[in-house]
Amino acid sequence: MLTQIHIFFILLCENYNNIMNNYHSISRQEWEKALSHLINNYHIYAPVPWGETQDYERIDDDSISDIIYNRPKPATPLKTFFLPIRENVVNTEKSDKKRIIMGIPSCDLSGINIFDEMYLDDAFVDPTYKKKREDSILIGTDCHTTQENCHCTTYGIKPYPMKNHDLTLSLSGDTIYLQTHSAKGETLIEEIEKITTLQDPTENEIQEIVDTREKVEEELNTKNRDLPNYRVTGDLINSSEDEIWKKYSETCVSCGACATICPTCTCFLLLEKPGFEKVRHLDACQYPGFEKVAAGEDPLEELYKRFRNRYMCKYVWKPKKFESIACTGCGRCIEACIGNINKNELFLELANK
Amino acid sequence: MKGDNIYEPIKAKVLEVIDESPTIKSFVLEPERQFYFKTGQFIEVALDGIGEAPFTPSSSPLVTNQLEVTVMKTGYVTEKMHQMKGGETVGIRGPFGRGYPLEKLYDKEVLVLGGGCGFAPLRSLLYNLEAEQEKVQKVTFCYGSKNPQECIYEPYINELRQYKKFEVMRTVDEADETWTEEVGVATVLLDKIDVNIDNSVAVVVGPPIMMKFSVQKLLEMGYTDQKIYLSMEKNMSCAVGKCGHCMMGEYFVCKDGPVFRYDEIKDKPDIWK
Numbered sequence A: 001m002l003t004q005i006h007i008f009f010i011l012l013c014e015n016y017n018n019i020m021n022n023y024h025s026i027s028r029q030e031w032e033k034a035l036s037h038l039i040n041n042y043h044i045y046a047p048v049p050w051g052e053t054q055d056y057e058r059i060d061d062d063s064i065s066d067i068i069y070n071r072p073k074p075a076t077p078l079k080t081f082f083l084p085i086r087e088n089v090v091n092t093e094k095s096d097k098k099r100i101i102m103g104i105p106s107c108d109l110s111g112i113n114i115f116d117e118m119y120l121d122d123a124f125v126d127p128t129y130k131k132k133r134e135d136s137i138l139i140g141t142d143c144h145t146t147q148e149n150c151h152c153t154t155y156g157i158k159p160y161p162m163k164n165h166d167l168t169l170s171l172s173g174d175t176i177y178l179q180t181h182s183a184k185g186e187t188l189i190e191e192i193e194k195i196t197t198l199q200d201p202t203e204n205e206i207q208e209i210v211d212t213r214e215k216v217e218e219e220l221n222t223k224n225r226d227l228p229n230y231r232v233t234g235d236l237i238n239s240s241e242d243e244i245w246k247k248y249s250e251t252c253v254s255c256g257a258c259a260t261i262c263p264t265c266t267c268f269l270l271l272e273k274p275g276f277e278k279v280r281h282l283d284a285c286q287y288p289g290f291e292k293v294a295a296g297e298d299p300l301e302e303l304y305k306r307f308r309n310r311y312m313c314k315y316v317w318k319p320k321k322f323e324s325i326a327c328t329g330c331g332r333c334i335e336a337c338i339g340n341i342n343k344n345e346l347f348l349e350l351a352n353k
Numbered sequence B: 001m002k003g004d005n006i007y008e009p010i011k012a013k014v015l016e017v018i019d020e021s022p023t024i025k026s027f028v029l030e031p032e033r034q035f036y037f038k039t040g041q042f043i044e045v046a047l048d049g050i051g052e053a054p055f056t057p058s059s060s061p062l063v064t065n066q067l068e069v070t071v072m073k074t075g076y077v078t079e080k081m082h083q084m085k086g087g088e089t090v091g092i093r094g095p096f097g098r099g100y101p102l103e104k105l106y107d108k109e110v111l112v113l114g115g116g117c118g119f120a121p122l123r124s125l126l127y128n129l130e131a132e133q134e135k136v137q138k139v140t141f142c143y144g145s146k147n148p149q150e151c152i153y154e155p156y157i158n159e160l161r162q163y164k165k166f167e168v169m170r171t172v173d174e175a176d177e178t179w180t181e182e183v184g185v186a187t188v189l190l191d192k193i194d195v196n197i198d199n200s201v202a203v204v205v206g207p208p209i210m211m212k213f214s215v216q217k218l219l220e221m222g223y224t225d226q227k228i229y230l231s232m233e234k235n236m237s238c239a240v241g242k243c244g245h246c247m248m249g250e251y252f253v254c255k256d257g258p259v260f261r262y263d264e265i266k267d268k269p270d271i272w273k
Helices: A004-021 A028-038 A106-119 A127-134 A183-195 A203-223 A230-238 A242-248 A303-321 A332-336 A343-351 B076-082 B116-131 B154-160 B186-191 B208-221
Strands: A023-027 A042-050 A053-058 A086-088 A098-104 A136-141 A167-172 A175-180 A268-273 A277-282 B010-019 B024-031 B042-047 B051-055 B067-072 B089-096 B109-115 B138-145 B166-172 B200-205 B228-231 B259-261
Touching (some): A023 A028, A127 A136, A136 A183, A167 A183, A167 A203, A175 A183, A175 A203, A230 A303, A242 A303, A332 A343, B024 B076, B042 B067, B051 B089, B067 B076, B116 B200, B186 B208, B200 B208
Parallel strands (some): A042 A098, A098 A136, A136 A167, B138 B166
Antiparallel strands (some): A042 A053, B010 B024, B228 B259
16 A cells, blocks of 8 residues: 555656656757658658748758757648648558657647547547557657747646657757657657667756746746636637627638638538548638538628637637637737738737726 | 448448429438437438438338438439439448437327428437337327428328327418318417427427427427427538537537437527528
């Protein structure tokens, strides 16, 4: 039987393990050498410059040095790896290699929670999604900088990986720090150790990582201190009148960019392909006809209702049904909107009424 | 479902196509293996390379080697279905969702109210109640349709009228010289029924406008929210609670429904659209 003292020591040891034993360090040069080897066995995706922004690209020997570290965030969310724009879900594509996805910000890792809850639901496991999840090694990244619309901390997400990642990566100076979080991550570390030598970082080095995390978190908290949190936002949306939705959707053109670019928008449409196959297309409740039935009824016929629907779904309905939050505060929907609609301005207006 | 893939249909042969009305046809399907469903659950029927649409079987859930869907020509897929002659192969996925709460109907005077093609899923329920007659007090079936030509399942109506525990009343919006029953919208029948409301449960299926006014009327008559069940028509695409098309508030109609108790959904937005 475990006494309280035993439990205390176990917790202490586990804590120690978490803090010290799962950290490794390596020079950037050696890391790039390791990646060059890993490319033979994996498809590796990482953020690289894309004009003024950045996005995930499949990495080859020539682009290893272009990889962006610790600077949020790729233009497209992580979800596109698991729910691509289009895929055959009956006659599925077989990949010869597993994949490593690097440079994933915490907001996008948290965005996977809602997908796991919905797509890996015990009653109906989505086999295509499950396989993609199993065959991916996720390397999360600490955010060392923030972007204008980043507001993850408003919804309880830290600007460093919290869940769903196998490894965390942090670049400081010319040193890469890796922290393992899963068996998959440990296996990858073992593979890297066959290629090069990993160091054990000092306590001071680890403290520096922790300090940077806290600094960025504080910066986000300060910047977004007026924004209502997730639950309050839901209450505000739920009790709001139509007027504000009509006002903010005046410049909406139903392009669906907000939903497409959203790390937590999960909707799709199935289309038939001869041979009783099915092709899944990314879909969005912002498109006219999304809920229209054959007989003609359409609860979302009016644009402002579609516009409001997306926020009701994220902040009111999904929270009633699922544990996972359905907005991670990445701010992409604000950046992607060609109508310059800023949801946070809308929420602030609701909060200040 | 075939294997582990929720998106892959099993095949079913179209054995027979029955003309029910100028706009409604029934399709007798023979699945490649035994097919079990509970009354009120729905299936997805796929026409190869054309499209897939949700239908609640209109046949008895007690029959497992064949099933029937009754389809009104309203959209792209249903129009293509209406072109089928028999002998074709379709795909079916399912069954999905929550059907009628049979156990809540036991020992009750069951009021079944159908409008138009809403009779289709209700026929499956009536078959089920017919097989379990000893378990219910009585069944009052009220059916409303546009005109006599659109009244479906004439032979089954006659069959039901043979049973002591079943009372069948019909109305049409527009009568002709052949029509001998009631005239008016479906709710006019509710003024004529003889049901002990305190011991009754109502099941309503039909076009949204018909369900809306029927629920209003039932509430006026003294039915409580908890005594009214509705089968909701939504745009189910995946049928497994993922694609989002059938969301009604926090519900996925495909998974949480399609049959709901009125109090579960009355506050959700635009339920009659």
